[in-house]
Amino acid sequence: MRCKEATYQLQLYIDRRxxxxxxRVLESHLxxxxxxxxxxxxxEEVSCGLSSLNSVPEPANLHEQIMQKxxxxxxxxxxxxxxxxxxxxxxxxxxxxxxLLATLATLAILLQQPSIRTLLPKGNGHDPLSLLxxxxxxxxxxxxxxxxxxxxxxxxxxxxxxxxLAVAGSEMRTQWFKAMLERxxxx
Amino acid sequence: MxxxxxxxxxxxxxxxxxxxxxxxxxxxxxxxxxxxxxxxxAFSLLVLRYQRRVFNLVFRMLQNYEEACxxxxxxxxxxxxxxxxxxxxxxxxxxxxxxxxxCSLKQLDARKRDQALQVALQSEQKDEEPQSTQLAxxxxxxxxxxxxxxxxxxxxxxxxxxxxxxxxxxxxxxxxTMPIGTIKTHLFRARNxxxxxxQSFGYERKQKETRG
Numbered sequence: 001m002r003c004k005e006a007t008y009q010l011q012l013y014i015d016r017r018x019x020x021x022x023x024r025v026l027e028s029h030l031x032x033x034x035x036x037x038x039x040x041x042x043x044e045e046v047s048c049g050l051s052s053l054n055s056v057p058e059p060a061n062l063h064e065q066i067m068q069k070x071x072x073x074x075x076x077x078x079x080x081x082x083x084x085x086x087x088x089x090x091x092x093x094x095x096x097x098x099x100l101l102a103t104l105a106t107l108a109i110l111l112q113q114p115s116i117r118t119l120l121p122k123g124n125g126h127d128p129l130s131l132l133x134x135x136x137x138x139x140x141x142x143x144x145x146x147x148x149x150x151x152x153x154x155x156x157x158x159x160x161x162x163x164x165l166a167v168a169g170s171e172m173r174t175q176w177f178k179a180m181l182e183r184x185x186x187x
Numbered sequence: 188m189x190x191x192x193x194x195x196x197x198x199x200x201x202x203x204x205x206x207x208x209x210x211x212x213x214x215x216x217x218x219x220x221x222x223x224x225x226x227x228x229a230f231s232l233l234v235l236r237y238q239r240r241v242f243n244l245v246f247r248m249l250q251n252y253e254e255a256c257x258x259x260x261x262x263x264x265x266x267x268x269x270x271x272x273x274x275x276x277x278x279x280x281x282x283x284x285x286x287x288x289x290c291s292l293k294q295l296d297a298r299k300r301d302q303a304l305q306v307a308l309q310s311e312q313k314d315e316e317p318q319s320t321q322l323a324x325x326x327x328x329x330x331x332x333x334x335x336x337x338x339x340x341x342x343x344x345x346x347x348x349x350x351x352x353x354x355x356x357x358x359x360x361x362x363x364t365m366p367i368g369t370i371k372t373h374l375f376r377a378r379n380x381x382x383x384x385x386q387s388f389g390y391e392r393k394q395k396e397t398r399g
């Protein structure tokens with residue numbers, strides 16, 4: 001064995017990473033090579049020097065400080081995460097209401113087109129419901145286009161707000177209503 | 188003299204590492220599972236069990252007590268927040284040391300920002316006191332500590348894990364996510380570098396004098 005190879009293996013020897021055969025070969029080289037023996041001695045001294053470095057005691061309140069941060073982190077997580085999940089989990093009733101309102105809004109948008117308004121079926125019944133329907137159709141077909149668009153825009157906006165509130169979930173609705181009530185000039 | 192790393196474990200009814208390693212690992216797994224479900228008491232036991240080891244690892248990397256304290260806290264907080272992602276493929280300690288090492292590296296990077304200031308301060312100190320006088324003050328342990336802190340971080344960490352945390356090559360490879368071959372190379376270079384620096388500062392002579 002050459003000294004160069006032995007020098008590399010010395011560290012593995014210290015760490016007990018050599019096979020039995022490699023150990024024997026190295027030990028026989030060490031027995032006949034004073035410079036490699038000196039190298040091993042010094043490497044062992046260095047390793048001992050490192051291993052004998054005292055363990056530094058941590059501050060007495062370290063555990064307390066860590067757990068305070070953990071508790072703070074956990075409470076923040078509880079505050080933020082469940083709320084964000086609730087917002088995006090509307091109930092079935094809320095989804096149905098939102099769908100109904102969306103359908104009405106879509107119909108209102110379609111009614112802005114005069115050609116579609118003329119296609120509305122004529123009511124010919126004499127019951128109050130049919131009469132009301134006839135009057136509404138008559139009003140829609142005869143009303144000024146700009147006024148109709150404005151009215152539909154207002155209705156559409158209101159429907160949009162209602163849809164948002166329906167989908168947002170009860171928690172968000174409660175917060176919204178509270179905020180609205182707080183802003184009312186007279187309570 | 189090496190101080191015992193587990194002073195409070197007996198009082199807590201915890202098993203000691205080294206004597207019965209398997210139960211500790213199983214116990215860790217139970218505590219980790221409970222911590223994953225948000226049990227802060229279970230996590231508190233893990234902190235008590237490993238805070239000294241983590242603190243020492245970080246302290247040897249940073250060589251600054253205040254920073255080590257801060258980074259240890261950061262390490263455990265990151266572990267708590269990252270527990271849901273911990274799949275238990277590696278041991279909890281391996282994972283924890285990896286976090287500690289990464290946090291230390293981040294801190295060392297942050298230090299580089301005001302490196303110019305540090306260099307200026309060091310040169311002032313050198314001007315004030317000759318190097319030979321400084322070294323005369325240092326005993327062997329302080330000299331090793333001093334020279335260890337001067338090594339590049341990638342070499343420092345392998346020496347810390349091998350000699351101060353008593354890790355095997357396999358454990359080091361897991362913590363540092365490196366192949367064992369790279370660990371061997373880093374360790375070889377780190378020891379050689381440390382050896383050369385200590386030789387140049389007369390460590391060998393001191394040792395012989397101490398023995399004589």
